[in-house]
Amino acid sequence: MKxxxxxxLIVPGWSGSGPDHWQSRWETRLKTARRVEQADWYKPSRHVWADEIVKAVRSATRPVVLVGHSAGCSAIAFAAEHLHPGEVAGAFLVAPASERAKGAVPGMGPDFIAHRREKLPFPSVLIASATDPYCTPDEARALAEAWGSEFVEAGDSGHLNSESGHGPWPDGLLRFAGFLKSLSVVSQKVNQ
Incomplete structure (x- = not known):
């Protein structure tokens, strides 16, 4: 797939990924990308955020690929329990926030703190940094395992956001292109 x-569908985390964030840049650069908007970026609620993702998926006209960052990865996992098989082609999950980190955020809904730890019903890759202050490599690996995601360590990269120097994040865009290509291979195998 290309x-x-x-x-x-771009799924930001807490605060909504500002204009310099790679998610915002991808949204502008990739013509089929759009942001899943939330009513309040500073008060994540499991059901509200998941419902918005499900609505966005169901209004799509092509196969859907979700691109989550930080708490957006959690929102995708929460939405997955409400999605039907085949509604999402894949998910590209970057720098998930740990339960420890989410619990320290003012305004974080209590229902949003604990991760849903079931296998996602679509292929996914989880990219995590060795130096993310919001999620240790062990925490990220445990989430990748629970979600059935391929785990990719991104080295010393902080939270993989504009503050850590990943505004445009060209390496991420290359990884995303590779992920899309892998979805084509999976799709071809399923259709044979």
Whole structure:
């Protein structure tokens, strides 16, 4: 698959990924990308955020690929329990926030803190930094295992956001292109 073959749904975390964040840049650069908007970026609620993702998926006109960052990864996992098989082609999950980190955020809904730890019903890759202050490599690996995600360590990269120097994040865009290509291979195997 290429980016033009899919609807790319950008799922930011707490605070909504500002204009310099790689998610915002991808949203502008990739013509089939759009942001899943939330009513309040500073008060994540499990059901509200998951419902918005499900609505966005169901309004898509092409296969859907979800692109989550930080608490957006959790929101995708919460939404997954309400999605039907085949509604999402894959998920690209970056720098998930640990339960420890989410619990320290003012305004975080109590229902949002604990992770859903069931296998996602679609292929996924989870990219995590060795130096993320919001999620240790062990915490990220445990989430990747629970979600059935391929785990990729991104080295000394902080929280993989604009504050850690990942505004445009060209390496991430290359990884995303590789992920889309892998979804084509999976799709071809399923259809044979």
């Amino acid at each position: 980016s033009s073959d899919v609807d790319i």
